[in-house]
Amino acid sequence: MKSAYSRPVLLVLLSLILAAAPLAAQPASQAGTAASTPTAVFTQPVHPNFQAALDEQRPGPGVIRIGALSEYLPVLAGTALDSPVYFLDPPVPAAALKQGADSRQSAAADSRLPAILILGGTHGDEIAGVMAASLFVTWAKPAAARLIVVPRANASAGTWSDPDRPGPKAIILETAEGRRAFRYGSRFTRSEDEILPDPERYYPPEAVGEEQSLAGREARNLNRAHPGDEAGSRTAQAAAAFFNLIQKENVKAAFDLHEAGPVSGLAWNIVAHPKNLDYAAMGILAADERGVQMVLDRSRPNNRGLSHRAWGENTEAAAYLIETLNPGQVTGGKPELDHLDNELSPLWKRVGIQVETVMAILMTHSDMDEATGWAQIDGMPGIEALKDDFTRYF
Amino acid sequence: MKRFILICAFIAALGASAFAQQSTAFAEKPALVTAIGQSADFEMIKVLLNRAKVPYTADPLVKAEKLDGSAKTLVLVVGASSKGLGAAGISAEAELVRTQALLKKAKELKLSIIVMHVGGAARRGAMSDAFIKPCMEAADFAIVVAAGDEDGLFTDLAAKAKINLAKVDRISSAGAPLAAAFK
Numbered sequence: 031m032k033s034a035y036s037r038p039v040l041l042v043l044l045s046l047i048l049a050a051a052p053l054a055a056q057p058a059s060q061a062g063t064a065a066s067t068p069t070a071v072f073t074q075p076v077h078p079n080f081q082a083a084l085d086e087q088r089p090g091p092g093v094i095r096i097g098a099l100s101e102y103l104p105v106l107a108g109t110a111l112d113s114p115v116y117f118l119d120p121p122v123p124a125a126a127l128k129q130g131a132d133s134r135q136s137a138a139a140d141s142r143l144p145a146i147l148i149l150g151g152t153h154g155d156e157i158a159g160v161m162a163a164s165l166f167v168t169w170a171k172p173a174a175a176r177l178i179v180v181p182r183a184n185a186s187a188g189t190w191s192d193p194d195r196p197g198p199k200a201i202i203l204e205t206a207e208g209r210r211a212f213r214y215g216s217r218f219t220r221s222e223d224e225i226l227p228d229p230e231r232y233y234p235p236e237a238v239g240e241e242q243s244l245a246g247r248e249a250r251n252l253n254r255a256h257p258g259d260e261a262g263s264r265t266a267q268a269a270a271a272f273f274n275l276i277q278k279e280n281v282k283a284a285f286d287l288h289e290a291g292p293v294s295g296l297a298w299n300i301v302a303h304p305k306n307l308d309y310a311a312m313g314i315l316a317a318d319e320r321g322v323q324m325v326l327d328r329s330r331p332n333n334r335g336l337s338h339r340a341w342g343e344n345t346e347a348a349a350y351l352i353e354t355l356n357p358g359q360v361t362g363g364k365p366e367l368d369h370l371d372n373e374l375s376p377l378w379k380r381v382g383i384q385v386e387t388v389m390a391i392l393m394t395h396s397d398m399d400e401a402t403g404w405a406q407i408d409g410m411p412g413i414e415a416l417k418d419d420f421t422r423y424f
Numbered sequence: 425m426k427r428f429i430l431i432c433a434f435i436a437a438l439g440a441s442a443f444a445q446q447s448t449a450f451a452e453k454p455a456l457v458t459a460i461g462q463s464a465d466f467e468m469i470k471v472l473l474n475r476a477k478v479p480y481t482a483d484p485l486v487k488a489e490k491l492d493g494s495a496k497t498l499v500l501v502v503g504a505s506s507k508g509l510g511a512a513g514i515s516a517e518a519e520l521v522r523t524q525a526l527l528k529k530a531k532e533l534k535l536s537i538i539v540m541h542v543g544g545a546a547r548r549g550a551m552s553d554a555f556i557k558p559c560m561e562a563a564d565f566a567i568v569v570a571a572g573d574e575d576g577l578f579t580d581l582a583a584k585a586k587i588n589l590a591k592v593d594r595i596s597s598a599g600a601p602l603a604a605a606f607k
Contacts, residue, residue, distance in 0.1 A: 295546070302464075311467035318596040323571075325546045326464040330511040 075108040079189050079223070083151075083182035084114045086160075086212060088424070090168040092118040092177070092409070099180065102278060103260060103271035110223035111268040113185035115275075116167045118177040144282040144404055145176040147275065147347070148388065152252045152286055152337070154187035154215020155197050157369065158354050158377060159287030161212055162384035165410065165423060173406035178279060183286075184252040184268060186223040192216035196363035201370070201377065203421045210424050219250035219265045226263040234335030235259065235266075242334055253286070256340035272337075276345045283395055283405060284347040286337040287384050291359030292374070296327075300387060301351040303329045303342025309398065310350060313391035322386045322413060324352075348395070352387050354380040370420070378420040382413030449607040450564065451536040456495035459484035460523050461516075461555045462508030465543045466501045468595060469602075473499070476603035485512060488525035497536040497606070498526070500559050503547030503572075516551055523555060527562040538605060539563040541578065542595045544571035553577065563587055565605055567598050 076084075080098070089096065095117040100107035120143070150163025163181040170177055182188045191197065197214040221228070228246035234254045237243060248254045250265050258270025276284060283306075290296035302310035307328055314324050329349070333339040342349035355375040358364040369377050389412075395405040411423045457473060457480050459466035466484050473480050481495065491498075500523075509516060530537055539559045541547060560566060560581035567590045568578045582589035590601035 298546070307464065307467050308471070311464070311471050314468060315471055315596045318594045321594075323544065323594060325543055326467060327505070327507060328464045328467075328511065330507060332510075 077108055077110050077112055079110045079185040080112050082189055083185045087164060088168050092171045094119045099271045102274035103267055106267055106271055109264060110186045111264045113180055113182050116179040118170055118172055120172045120174050143176050145178055145279045146405060147281045147284040148179045149183040150287045151182035151188050152184055153217045155217055156289035156356060157201055157212055157214055158289050158380035158384055162287055162381045165385055169409045170407050171409040173408055174404045184219060186219040188213050188215040190216050190220045196365045197358050198365055203424045205421050205424050218247060224250055224264050237334045253337055254335035256335055256337050257344050276341060276347050281347045284341050284349050285388050286351045288351055288353045289356035290353045292357055296353045297355035299325050299327045299353045301327045301329055301338050303338050303349040305342055306348035309348055309391060309394045312394040316393055317386050317390035320386055322383050324387055350391060352384055354383050378416045382416040385410055386413050449605060451606045452496035453479050453606055454495055455480040455497040455499050457482045457499040458486045460500045460502045460559055461504035461552060462512045463503040463505035463543055463547055465503050469501045469540055472599040472602055475599055478606050487522060488529035491529045491533055493533050498530045499538045502539055502541050502555050502559050503543040504551035504555055520554060524558055527558060537563045539566040541568045541572045542598055544569050548572055561585055567601050569595055
């Protein structure tokens with residue numbers, strides 16, 4: 031698709047906006063603490079979906095750079111599946127600063143540092159995952175690792191409503207810095223954003239036999255496309271880009287934030303690859319001590335195309351998928367549902383549990399791994415803070 | 425009259441306490457921990473045993489013939505997971521047969537049996553309950569996260585089996601009674 035934002039003058043304008051936006055939009059409580067201004071370097075035109083994902087974020091002082099998913103698969107540049115990638119770096123040791131290193135840029139360049147990856151919006155209607163990832167963009171301060179956040183992992187899925195399961199147009203928050211909207215999207219890439227038609231039956235990567243085939247439209251489900259195919263559909267290319275990112279950026283722990291409906295058995299689950307199941311178990315216990323109850327589930331060999339299976343099997347990353355309960359995920363949808371103050375599963379709880387669970391698992395990595403403390407992240411609001419004043423943290 | 429009420433209250437409290445907590449350590453080390461129903465809750469009990477410094481071996485699919493008396497206590501992490509059963513390549517029926525054989529052999533070897541149910545409501549239902557009942561009938565002690573006993577199933581089964589039941593609010597609280605059960 032030809033981008034409406036392909037002219038050089040708009041690129042310059044975008045760069046200026048991106049350079050200014052993080053400081054202008056950062057939460058008042060953090061204003062003035064940024065070490066330097068994040069820079070966005072886009073050498074390719076950006077798609078309106080990319081711009082929409084960008085507009086949704088309020089990068090905080092931890093963000094050193096805003097990049098693009100297409101950096102890991104150039105064919106995605108300018109397409110509907112390219113998406114902003116937020117890089118948050120730890121402080122550089124004092125010794126490096128004495129030698130004249132810029133505290134932010136030198137850390138960003140050091141890909142030997144382990145990284146943590148957080149994805150929201152793999153499914154655009156699983157909105158608590160998008161909002162939790164966005165909180166990391168605004169508030170997180172990694173202590174020793176690099177943190178990479180992609181709040182809209184499927185940028186296309188965030189821009190349209192599935193007629194089979196519609197939700198509200200957006201979650202609207204009236205914040206102190208003005209109105210903030212998180213678009214309530216779809217589970218799938220929009221048909222018009224794909225380059226291949228839906229097959230009659232879709233076989234996820236490494237699927238064996240007819241019984242592992244899925245309905246054709248599942249070809250547009252990012253979480254049935256991992257580890258991806260660089261020569262495949264746009265959705266498969268996006269999955270391939272995430273696979274490349276994990277490899278290139280030395281990602282040691284990867285989180286894919288999801289939601290599930292009331293009739294699904296997946297709500298309030300952590301699904302972990304068997305190689306890191308013990309970390310998930312310890313994370314659940316740590317979260318439990320903070321009043322967050324989750325159920326542990328293990329990634330299975332027939333989970334073809336799912337992030338936790340593909341990343342866990344084929345990369346060094348410990349792979350986790352977190353599911354909270356979205357009461358709007360029912361057949362026919364619930365466009366009128368009040369997500370913010372829902373009695374069954376209010377958004378503060380869903381987002382809070384996403385954040386708490388990620389933090390608890392990272393704490394376990396920090397405690398148990400050889401490089402003690404590597405996965406510590408500071409600055410994040412906990413579930414109690416979100417319960418008290420949800421909007422404040424957005 | 426006032427003294428009588430106080431004495432009655434004291435006796436009632438004492439009784440409730442004895443029912444809720446294993447008052448004396450009874451289980452010998454080492455332990456063998458297995459998953460009855462193949463849920464991943466098994467992993468969390470391993471963590472709790474590590475924290476309690478209880479030596480153990482873990483085998484989610486251990487069969488009766490593998491019990492040789494080297495382990496002195498059998499820890500059963502009960503709760504069905506259809507996905508876990510599928511991943512393990514075992515049907516619910518076959519899992520129940522394995523469970524019953526395991527319980528029979530454990531009794532023959534005079535092993536202590538501790539039942540743990542920590543998955544709350546998510547690990548209840550017809551399939552889970554089919555595993556829970558025989559395990560509770562054979563158990564010496566059970567530890568249950570309260571959300572899994574909202575209908576009183578564990579309370580009733582513990583009363584029938586005349587065993588102590590420790591009900592805890594959350595998984596992380598299950599470690600204390602588990603540690604206390606071991607000599």
